[in-house]
Amino acid sequence: MPKDQGIGASTKRREDVRFLTGKGRYTDDINLRGQTHCVFVRSQVAHGRINAIDTSAAEAMPGVIKVFTAADFAGKGGVPCGWQIHDKQGNPMLEPKHPILAEGKVRYVGDAIAAVVAETLEQAKDAAEAVVLDIDELPAVVDMKAAVQGGALVHDELSSNLCYDWGFIEDNKGAVDEAIKSAHHVTTLELVNNRLIPNAMEPRAAIGDYSMASDDYTLYTTSQNPHVIRLLMGAFVLGIPEHKLRVVAPDVGGGFGSKIFHYVEEAFVTHAAKVVGRPVKWTCSRSESFMTDAHGRDHVTKIELALDKDGHFLAIRTETYANMGAYLSTFASSVPTYLHGTLMAGNYKTPHIYVNVKAVFTNTVPVDAYRGAGRPEATFQLERVIDKAARELGIDPIELRRRNFVQPNEFPYQTPVAVAYDTGNYQATMDKLVEIADLSGFEARRAESAKKGLLRGLGVNCYIEACGIAPSNLVGQLGARAGLYESATVRVNATGGIVVMTGSHSHGQGHETTFPQVVAEMIGIPEGQVEIVHGDTANVPMGMGTYGSRSLAVGGSAIVRATNKIIAKAKKIAAHLMEASEGDIELKDGKFSVAGTDKSVDWGSVCLAAYVPHNYPLAELEPGLEETAFYDPSNFTYPAGAYACEVEVDPGTGKVTVCSFAAADDFGNVINPMIVEGQVHGGLAQGIGQAMLEAAAYDENGQLLSGSYMDYAMPRADDVPFYKVDHSCQTPCTHNPLGVKGCGEAGAIGSPPAVVNAVIDALQRGGYSHVTHIDMPVSPVRVWSAMQG
Amino acid sequence: MYEFDFEKPATVAEAVAALGREDAMALGGGQTLIPSMKQRLAAPSALVSLTGIAEMRGVCTGDDAALCVGGATTHAAVAAEAAGRYPALAALAGNIGDPAVRNRGTIGGSLANNDPAADYPAAVLGSGATIVTNNRSIAADDFFEGLFTTALEPGEIIVEVRFPIPERAAYAKFQQPASRFALTGVFVAKTANGVRVAVTGASESGVFRWGEAEAALSADFSADAIAGLSVPADGMVSDLHGTPAYRANLVKVMTQRAVSAA
Structure with a gap:
């Protein structure tokens, strides 16, 4: 008998009453007495030197209160990065200033140069068009490898575009190199983890307010962490003590990571409110959010997996280029390092692992955490290379995984990449997956697809993630500048x-x-x-x-x-x-x-x-x-699971249809099964979106080609199947009182490799044996082009 | 959006007069024009809405048995009202955009805009339809002049589109994944005078007829009849969603599928 109250009950979401009836109170719904409106003048070139900014015409226009430039922020700090990485040699990462408004140079299309504050939004827009910019365009660096091989410097004051060259763990490297050199078999894969644009349903917005009477500030903002914004903006950017600064994040319509970060617009409206003596409101348009919200992923990786003759994993070596964009966003530096390198063991016992990450500045929007943040990148590499190895060695991909799992009696398990898994049962989630995905019926379904002229494929993968972020003493040693x-x-x-x-x-x-x-x-x-x-x-x-x-x-x-x-x-x-x-x-x-x-x-x-x-x-x-x-947790939590995807490929067009998707997750104890399933559904849609549809694309000049929904494909209801999800395999977390592990990111982390594995499987079974990898998104043109050889 | 005046005339003559004003623009369903204005990429002095002109709305049958669609008829209305007489056209209209688009967007607006990835140009060219304006009739073969360019003169209004009814017809559309416009769409119509094949979405020159396929299909109306043909990749659109070679492939595959469906 299911409970109708308390832990374990699928209580309906009480917040949905207001969300579904339009009664939510989002930042843009807040209007303060005497409020003014702000519009940013943004760079239309990816890289350029600012010779002059003439605001005189704009300031003379109707309703304009003030036009701000970098000069109005003299003495203020830049937006800080919250995590300091040290490179292989122990040197701190390069950390250029990220000013509130561009100082001297613009560094990406969308970089804020000036801002107009006016009585109405339309007046601010009109005046923004009248700001005259004298900018000399400079060559842009977009490709990461070109950026570190002598491309134009994004930051003149830095010696290089290489933010850091990180080795993890440096002491492992010798043993890894040796194991790969002497291994029975090495599978190598070069791949791209595609750049994504977050697209929360609610665009970012911010309202700054200052009270002369009490000399204090209030910022209303679309944030996932108002205290973090108060700390970063108050202490590092504007110099406002916390008792004089209130940050309110009211209803927020989706974040997916993109609303963790402290953005320049927040600091702008807070400071500007005091300067003009009235509240200053900014609401991002959708077009503006495409080119100013921190993007996600954007890794280029080479991974090598060494195996013995029985398919046991011996060593993993990776080299990754990770795009930082033009400036270091709040957690940008931690994503390709400690949120990625620490997960490279996956669900498996691989004795030797070495991860190298080169973080690179380019003339693109800053890149930072996006649902999964580093863990999808790790999972994708690992689960793709395992699939390729299985094919090369002629071992069933599920069997190869099972053979290398950390076994249920081997917990706690210390990985060679710092973290120690407290508990888990990967055989159990794989058994559950085989059951719910009806894998024994695959051949019959494949025959049915073949009758329609379609190539059917099956992709399976596992994932593990480090959640419940984070033990403060551990992350402090690793460079985090805050407790968690x-x-x-x-x-x-x-x-x-x-x-x-x-x-x-x-x-x-x-x-x-x-x-x-x-x-x-x-x-x-x-x-x-x-x-x-x-x-x-x-x-x-x-x-x-x-x-x-x-x-x-x-x-x-x-x-x-x-x-x-x-x-x-x-x-x-x-x-x-x-x-x-x-x-x-x-x-x-x-x-x-x-x-x-x-x-x-x-x-x-x-x-x-x-x-x-x-x-x-x-x-x-x-x-x-x-x-x-x-x-403060004593360890991360380690949700894990096994996913299966079946696809049909239309050989005439290369179009991939996701026919089914099954997810067997171990989240430990579950408080509200309905909400957990909803989180998994949403994560799967995002992961399938990454695998099938989404791609942020820049041209060689740094212009964003995918700047609207006309070219950036978000998953829609008919792009995804009805999911089969299960969370009945439960190994409760051993170190928190609820025994819970977290479920918000699993779907997005675990699903992309299953989709790509399924597409490769379909092509291999269909006779296209030369196709061993296709980068995401596996769009029709990419699949068809790969099939042509 | 910049400021503009708005007029909603009740007759074609009034609309033509209103469009005489400098920088005035005709407004059909506004599915392209309004977003352009919101982004400040278009700045008409006045919008002249055509949707209040009763004689420009709806579907009827002409004296020559042609299906006559008023220029201000929405896609949803065509999908509903043409289904009995010209199901291939109704199906095409019923698959444009989403319900909001179909209940706003009009056939005249789509044709006057001539987006190279729009669906209607394929139907009009493939059917050999006639575009009737406020002062003349234009054959489909003379109407489309390249990307976003047509034979319409400034201020000229599409009052009606007259479709001869083919013996068999179908439209096969391969959607661009993001916009769901036609990455390539092919309209095939078999008439007593032969077969017409019109392709949208693929070419840098906009909608075009594939003559070689028309000849082969006129001799043998089957997918196999064009199995040996191919379209050159030269002149095909290259963008994030398709290479020229890919689009050339789609032209053939979608033509075959349209023939099979017709």
Whole structure:
């Protein structure tokens, strides 16, 4: 009998009432008294020297309050990077300034040069067109390898376009080289992890407000982590102490990583609000978001996998070029390094692994974390090269994987790439996959496709991810400039209702439903008695926000910890009310009772006593019932699973149709199965989108060719099949109180290799044996061209 | 969007007069023009909407048995109202864009714009239709003059399009994955006077007739009849979604599929 409340119940998402009826309150819905509007003048060339900016005509136009240029930000900092990487030799990465408005040079199409603040949006747009730019266009660097081989310097003050050349782990390199040299077989694959544009449904927006009366600032912004923005912008960019700066991230319509970062527009509106003495609002247009939101992925990799004669993995060596774009975005440097290199062991026992990453500046939009962030890149390389090796050695790809799995009795498992997996069962998820994907029926389905003249293929892969980001002491050693704990305050009201203030931020994940399920279960009260508050630095203790599938594993753990403090105090109060010993008090179904007696007092009476302490142990206990907790994880969590995709390829056109997709995931314990399945569905759509459709493309001059939905293909409902998803294989996380691992990114991480493996399988079975790899997206033209040889 | 005036005349004569103003533009469904204006890429002084002209809306039968479609008829209306008499045309109209586009966009707007990847030009050229304007009739073979260029004079309005009904016809469209316009679309019509094959989306010169295939199909209306033919890649569009060689392949494959479906 499924539960209808608490942990394990598929409670319907309470936030959907407002989202589905248009009652959400997004940043653009907020309009402040006296508000002005801001439009940015953006570079139309990828690289150029700014000789002069003439704002005089624009400033004389109707409604214009002020036109800003870099000169208006003299003495202010640049937008900082939150993670310092050290290269092979131990030198810190190159870290150029990222100014709020371009200083001296423009470095990508979309780089902000000037900004107009006017009474109305139309007036600001009109004036932005009247700003006269004198820019000498310079040669642009777009290709990463060209950029490090003597291409134009993106930053004149740097010695090179190579941000860092990172080796991981440098001590492993000798053994890896030796193992590859002497191996029975080495499979080599060169591949591209295609550049993506995030495309959250809600474009970014920001409103800056300054109060002369109290000398404080408020920023409303589309952010996944308002405290991080407050810290970065206050401390590093504008020099505003945190007690004078409030950051509010109200309803946010999707982030996928792209709203983690501190963007220049946020600093601009905050500073400009004080300069003009009125609130300044900016809302990104969709066209503008294509060329200013941090893009994702964009890796070019060579991977080598060494195997013995029985197919056991001996060593992995990779060399990756990772695009940083023109500036270092907030977490850009960590994505191709610690979020990527640490996952190169996958679900397998490979004794020797060495990862080399060259991070490169180019004249393109900054690149940073996007759903999965580094882990999809690792998974794609590994699961593609394993498939290729299986074909080369004549071993069934599922069997080859099983042969190399970390076995269920081998946990905890220390990988050669720093991380240690606490628990897992990869055989179990593979068994489940074989069942739900009906792999035994594949040949019959292939015959049916053949009758229609279509080539059917089957692709399987595994994945593992490091989630629940992150143990602060570990990431601190690795260069993170912030802690990655989470916070929660549980405030019990006098009549028993509860408000939980969490440092996690919900922008589609369903926290407002899931978190109350946890608290309600712990106390034994209805979920409806618990409310979640998030997204406002004025109301919530300092937290680190939502990304890296961390909200339940880290934020939820903080909530559990705070709720346990509440329960402990409530038991003391109950003991006093019942004149019993605290040690004899039991809490069940919202009722405190004295063990072995029929005495009890309900939740509401204890809460009332805490706030109306007429009969209360005031000598020993403070009144009130409110507790705060912080939780810092001791390890990452390691969700893992096995995915299968079947495709049909139309040999006449190269068109690929995804016929079926099955996902068997191990997320540990699950709080709300419906929400977990929804997260997997969304992730799969994004992963299939990457594999089949999405590609950010620049021409050789750095112009964005895929600058709108006319050329950038997002997955639509009819591009994806009905999924078969299963999360019944559960090895609970061993080190957080809920035993949860996180599910937000799995679908996007695990699905691209299954799609490509399936396409290659279809072509191989169809007689196109020369096709061993096609880069994503596996678009019709690419598949057809590959088939032609 | 810049400021502009808006007029919605009730007759063709009033529309022609309104379009006499400098930089005035005719507005059909606005599916291309309005987004261009929103991006400040177009700045007409006035928009003259044609959708209020009753005589330009709807589908009827002409004295010569042709299917007559008013210039301001939406794609959705063509899909519904032409289905009985000219199912291939109705199917084409019913697969343009999405429901919002089909209930706004008009046949006259699409033809006057002559987007090289639009569907209607293939149907009009493939059917050998006649474009009737406020002052003349133009044969389809004389109407399309290259990318976004037609035989229309400034201020000239497409009042009606007259489609002779073929014996058999079909449109086979291969969608560009992002826009879902035709990466290549082929309209094939078999008439008493032979077969016409019109291709959209593929050529740098816009919609065109594939003469070689027409001859082969006039002799033998089957997919196999053109199995040995090929289209040169020269002059085919090259972009993110297709190479010239790929589009040349699609011309043949989509022609075969249209013949099979007809």
